Amino acid sequence: MLDITLLRKDLGTVIARLESRKTPQAFLNVDAFTALESERKTIQTRTEELQSKRNTVSKQIGMLKGKGLHAEADAAMAEVAGLKAELEASAARLDAIQGDMESMLLAVPNLPHASVPVGSDETGNVVVRSWSPDGKGPKAFDFPVKDHVDVGEPLGLDFDMGVKLTGSRFTVMQGQMARLHRALSAFMLDVQTQEHGYQECYTPYIVNADTLRGTGQLPKFEEDLFAANKGGQDGGPDASAEANAALYLIPTSEVTLTNFVRDVVTPEADLPIKLTAHTPCFRSEAGSYGRDTRGLIRQHQFDKVEMVQIVHPEKSYEALDAMVTHAEAILQKLGLPYRVMSLCTGDMGFGAAKTFDLEVWLPAQNTYREISSVSNMEAFQARRLQARFKNAQGKNELVHTLNGSGLAVGRTLVAVLENYQNADGSVTVPEVLRPYMGGMAALKA
Template sequence: MLDITLLRKDLDAVVERLQTRKNPQAFLDVDAFQSLEHERKSLQIRTEELQSKRNTLSKQIGQLKGKGQHAEADAVMAEVGQYKTELEHSAARLDQIQGELLALLQAVPNLPHESVPVGADESGNVELRRWSPQGGYGANPPELGFEARDHVALAEPLGLDFETAAKLSGSRFAVMKGPVARLHRALAQFMLDLQTQQHGYTECYVPYIVNAESLRGTGQLPKFEADLFAAKKGGQEGEEVPDTQALYLIPTSEVPLTNFVRDEIVAESELPIKLTAHSPCFRSEAGSAGRDTRGLIRQHQFDKVEMVQIVHPEKSYEALEEMTRHAEAVLQALGLPYRVIALCTGDMGFGSAKTHDLEVWLPAQNTFREISSVSNCEAFQSRRLQARFKNAQGKNELVHTLNGSGLAVGRTLVAVLENYQNADGSISVPVALRPYLGGAVTL
């Protein structure tokens, strides 16, 4: 959530920066904001006047009583009572206004950092670097030397089963059995080991169902409720469960991990806090009908190893670069060609101030596809979460939050299958994964 002070100081500048994001989209009802702000200022000025008059008159009451002028004192007390009633009404209306302003702000995305390239959509993204196991940085992906099969054709003989998944749950779900299930598990274990043993993250196990407050804290609610799976909470027959008790399946473990610091004040010495978790992720993909319907690229349920950092505000852009390298390290260890992209203003996520995407090479599609997104949210989430630290001056200050995939397990599985395929349809096992697969060289 944006700092409302920014809007109060220079609304035009904020709107101008927001309009560089994806359009058309109603970022802020400017007329409603200005109307509420005008009323808020008027009420606060009137409240201050009334409080001053009440205080002055209250002193007069004591003085009049001290002089024995009880009738005059009673008249002044009646006037004070009128002010009290008006003050109560003003306080109630101010609370309403604050709630309406909060609702407006919760629909407003983060401001792009000044270093983010301006663009209307993904065509405005900027490639920062690319890497290939044969040539290192700057090298293009290698040729297979034969016609590439896609991951579905390669994985079905290894136990990838969409028919059973459709019977169990519907479209965009998958069942994995045997070798492909072991490969999927090996990838997640390898990623966790790398992030914890080499990069200093603390491994966590988190709930897969969270409350609405947790999703509001990280920005999924209220704007993106259609993309979430609600988990119906049981109650007595015919009993309605209040919205405040609503539960949802997590769209990513970023949500529970970042909420660890909700309503907390941590010591500056505890920063940075570096957390990682492997979890399933559940997304209805409400806005992606008809996209990537074949295979594992876009599923309602998928696994991810998430990285979260809670950092000092002065360190967040260093942390963004660090986390990008942490995600790259997984791809390099697996020998998968990839490129790093700086997302433009029109392609960034709602809560992000700056995002780097990692795109892995998929031979069967002859293109790069997103496999990780690493974002600096600055104080956008922590303002919602009221996540703070006590700075060197002893004052409470908002932390900055970052999140990124390290990596999306299903898409990494796709990349391993397609990049390590052999002409006979077998899959060579990347060296880094062999210890997790009993030393197997091929599948």
């Protein structure tokens, strides 16, 4: 959530920065916000006048009583009572205005950092750097390249079973394919914990609305979530409030990990906090129907190793650069060609101030596809979460939060299958994964 004081001080500049995301910006009803702010100022001024008058009249009551002017004292007391009633009404209205303004702000995205390239969509993204094992780019194959579906199905990738058990965009893996998927997850966790200093966590896969609201998924993106329990479905009037609370499957463990610091004041000495978790992720992919319908690229359920950092505000862009290298390390160790993209204003996620995407090379598609997104949210999530630290002056200050994939496991599996395929239909297991595969050097039908 944006700092409301920014809008109060310079609404025009805020709107201009929002319009770099989308022109014209459709996030904030400027007329409604301006009207509420004008009313707030009027009531605030009137409240201060009433408080001053109440204090003055209250002081007079004792003096009047001391002089024996009881009628005048009674009149003054009646006036104070009237002022109190008006003050209470003003306070109630101010609370209502504050609530309305906060509701508006919940739908407003973060402001792009000054270094973010301006653009309306993905065509405005900028290539930062590219990498390949030999420095010469993706390798050329001397046989017809298959996509991961054709490569994977004889090796245990079972799309039909996923449809049978659940429906479209669900997949079953069996045998050596399931083991490779597990190996990738374990390998990623080991690298992030042992080499980059993240603490491994196990978190719930189902969370309440407050948790999703804290990281920005609610209320704006509810249609993208899978509801695990809608309010009231577990019973009648005797059911507990907890049982009737709305629950949702997590879209990413960014949600759970970042909420560790909700309503917490962290000692400055404990920053940065670096957390990682391997979890399934559940997304309805609302609005994406017709896109990536073949294979594992866009699933309703997929696994991801997530990285989250909670940092001092002065360190967040340093942390962003480091997290990008932490994600890159996985791809480099796997020998997978990739490029790093700086996302433009029109292609960034809702809560991000700046985002870098890692895109891995998929030879069957002859293109790069996103495999990790690393973002600095600055104080956007922390303001919702009231996640703070005590600074050197002893005052509470909002932390900055960052998150990124280290990596999306399913898409990494896709990249391995396509980049390590052989003419005979087998897939060479990357060297770094073989200890996780019992020494297996290749997947074979």
